[in-house]
Amino acid sequence: MRVYPDQLLRNISPLPQCCLIFGDDPWLCEQSRSALYQVAKKQGFDEKIQLTQETGFSWNELIEQWQAMSLFSSRRIIELTLPTAKPGTEGSAMFQSLMQMDNPDVLLVLTGPKLAAEQTKSKWFKSLDAKGIYVPCITPEGTQFQRWLDGRITHYALNVTRDSREMLFALYEGNLLAADQALQLLQLLSPTAPIEPEHLSQYFEDQSRFSVFQLTDAMLTNQQDKAQHMLSQLKSEGVAMPIILWSLFKELTVLFQLKSAQSQGGSIQSLWSKLRIWDKRKPLYQSALQRLTLEQIETLLSKSSTIELRLKQQGIEDWTGLSHISLLFDARAHKVLEHIALD
Template identity: 75%
Template structure:
């Protein structure tokens, strides 16, 4: 059963046989884990066993722990970490064996990185999911992050003006841990007074954490302010230019294939599947396809190539050129900026 982190509290009474915490957001993973352990302690689960699937991991050790009597005559929690989220055929067989040996005195918590869609369809995952709760811990973005932020503001009983909320959103989107720590600080500094953006400026530095994928999504959506903000943060965090160029080339190559198909009146239906574009991401590409011409997309590819050439031949990371490239995802910019050569 899939349960999102903000709903987990409603699915802890009674505790299920196992809980699957998978995702790349450290705050959500740790918060979910803490909630489960808190309820387990209330239910008498006092002994904790921690296992990690490392090289040459002995799966029989998990079976032994499942069947062993507690040293303290209490109920026990077994936490198994799967660093690659790949238990293999042996691990899958062990999971199936354990789920057929229900033990009310043992609670199994399995943790690991974000699962791909195909992994949630695997036999080992379905075996565990049928007896427990799956908690996907992906970092919320956009409106989902805003809802999360509003929820945490209410949790800490803070009063913030609209501009202060907007500033927090801009500063911390992509970094739940920093956002939560900052709200805790605000609770200490201003527990009973309304906080505006001017006060926030004196409290915090910009601690957003973004990925190259968020940058390219902002480009595809033509969210210019957001793209420029993410780009500046990636630069400040020391993200290498080749990584950014990889992401940009990937999206532009996909756009070129899609636009070329449209120009020849081909259906995009087969291309969506061939290019592995999920339904959730189709609106991003559709928006860019509706906005940009084939010539403009080709111009963007030439611009990215010029930045890459400058990097490889001269060792220069052209952040100004990359900022310029972001602007050219807006067709209006081509009329006034396209004459500027990125390889100058």
């Protein structure tokens, strides 16, 4: 039976004969094992035997452990790691044989990397799955990651604002371990107070001399020398590119909404409060609105999306591309640079 990690606790009482924990996400794998072993301990499984299918491994050792009497407790766990998730012919036969010998005092736990679809259709997998549960530990993406992140924020009882949630999403999508560690840090630093993006910048930018907020402010006001210097400094200090892209997209999206309303002949006065733009920041946007056309802002959004896509899909940090985008905040640069592709 397939059970996802967040459903595990609801499906292991009583414990099944075996549990298969496979996947490439280390945080989910570790959390699943931890939850399983906590429940097992409460049900009297106090001893754990760890085996690994490596060079020289004998499958007879598994059956011997299955049939042996425990020296320390009445019930025990046998954890077998399959580094390639391929037990082979002998291992497949052994699993099928073991599942014909019910032993309520033994819990078999198999761990390993992500299983391919054809592996879940194999005889060895089906024989184990019929007597137990399969926990696929696959890193959630997109809306699934957002749900996971919201769940962990609730778990740590953090007061995180909407903008900060978006920032955390951009920073940590694809890395649950780092995300959870960051939330633990926030619990220590700000257990009750609202957590704003500015706080996240302070916590996670490694005490940079310049912040991403100063960078985007320089872009909005077309202070090119200052913006290029900040980009170079942020790169040298190891600031994560996703946090820069998050801030850039946020400002460009606001700018696009304001310019769209302006282009349609409407007033942007009502948008200031709706977009949560305070008086001291209005001159920054007004400067960009006077300088850039709607089409130029769309170009900035498009090129920013290209950089983000390359980062997420190929792991490429295109700092030259960010420098190029900064220059395009100057309307005059569009005639010279707009045709240059960021690839």
